[in-house]
Amino acid sequence: MTTGSDTIAFVRQTWAGLRVLLVLTVLLGFVYPLAVTGIAQVAFPWQANGSLVASTGERVTSRDDAVGSLLIGQASDGPEWFHPRPSAAGDGYDTLASAGSNLGPLNKDLLAVVEERRAAVADAEGVDPADVPVDALTASGSGLDPDSSPEYAQLQVARVARERGLSQDEVRELVDDTTVGRDLGVLGEPRVNVLRLNLALQTMGS
Numbered sequence: 001m002t003t004g005s006d007t008i009a010f011v012r013q014t015w016a017g018l019r020v021l022l023v024l025t026v027l028l029g030f031v032y033p034l035a036v037t038g039i040a041q042v043a044f045p046w047q048a049n050g051s052l053v054a055s056t057g058e059r060v061t062s063r064d065d066a067v068g069s070l071l072i073g074q075a076s077d078g079p080e081w082f083h084p085r086p087s088a089a090g091d092g093y094d095t096l097a098s099a100g101s102n103l104g105p106l107n108k109d110l111l112a113v114v115e116e117r118r119a120a121v122a123d124a125e126g127v128d129p130a131d132v133p134v135d136a137l138t139a140s141g142s143g144l145d146p147d148s149s150p151e152y153a154q155l156q157v158a159r160v161a162r163e164r165g166l167s168q169d170e171v172r173e174l175v176d177d178t179t180v181g182r183d184l185g186v187l188g189e190p191r192v193n194v195l196r197l198n199l200a201l202q203t204m205g206s
Contacts, residue, residue, distance in 0.1 A: 057199040068195050073146045076198055079124070080163040082148070082156050084194040085135045086117060089143025100141040114138065125155050147191035150179045160201065174200055 040048035046059045052066035053059060060066050068074050073084045075093050090097030103110035114137045121136045122129040133151040153175045161171040178197045181190050 053195065053199065055199065055202070057196065057203060067199075069146075070193055070195055071146055073140075073144045074195065076194065078163075079159055082153060082160060082192075082194055082197050082201065085145055085148055085152070086137070086139045087143040087145075088139040093144060095144065098142045098144050100139055100143060121155075125159055127155060131155070146193055146195060148194050150175065150190050150192055153179070153192040153194075153197065164201070166204070170204070171201070174204060 037048070045061050046052070049061040050063075050066075051059075051070045052061065052063065053068060053070060054065050055067045072095060073087060073093055075087075076083055087093045088101040089095070089099055101110060101113075117137045118129045118132050121127075121132045125132075133149055133155065135149045136152045136155070139145075154172065157168055157171045157175060160166075161168045164171075175192060175197065178200055179190055179192050182188050
C-alpha cells in the first residue's frame, strides 16, 4: 500500500529528474552547439562552411562563389578532365542520397558492373584491363569520395594531356603536386583530391 511519504518521495524524484533533463537539454541542445558553432566560425570559417573553393581554387565561404567542396566528390564529365571514382549515390554523386551499393563482393550484379567499368576505363585510357586500379572500379561507402588514388590519377595523365594539348610530363607533375600523403605519416593512404586537381589543371590551361 502506497503511503503519503512514498508519494512525496516519488514526486521529488520525478521533479529532480525533470530538472536534470531540462538543464541538460539547454546545455547540450542549445548552449554547447552554439558555442562550438561560434568558435568554428571565428577560428575555422572555411572548414566550418564546407571547405568550399572557387573556380580559381581560392578558398571561399559563400556557396554562391563556389564550384564545389573539397570534401564531396562530384562528377567531372569530358575526356579533358580527371575523373573521380564511381558513385552509387542516387544517380551518381547525389548528396541527398549518399550511400554505397550495399552489394556483397560476390554479388553477381556488382561483379558485372565492375567488369563493365574495367572495360570502359581500359578503353578510355588505352591500357590493359588488368592495370585498372580498384578505386576506378568500385564506389565508396558514401558515394561521395572526393579523392582518387595516385595510381588512378596517373593512369589518366596520357588522356588528359592529349585532350588539352599539354605534355604528359606537365600533367604528371601536376598530379604529383596535388598528391597528399598519409595523415601524420601513418594514417590512411596517399590520395589525390580530384576537384583540386581539375582546378589546377584548368588554371594551367588558362
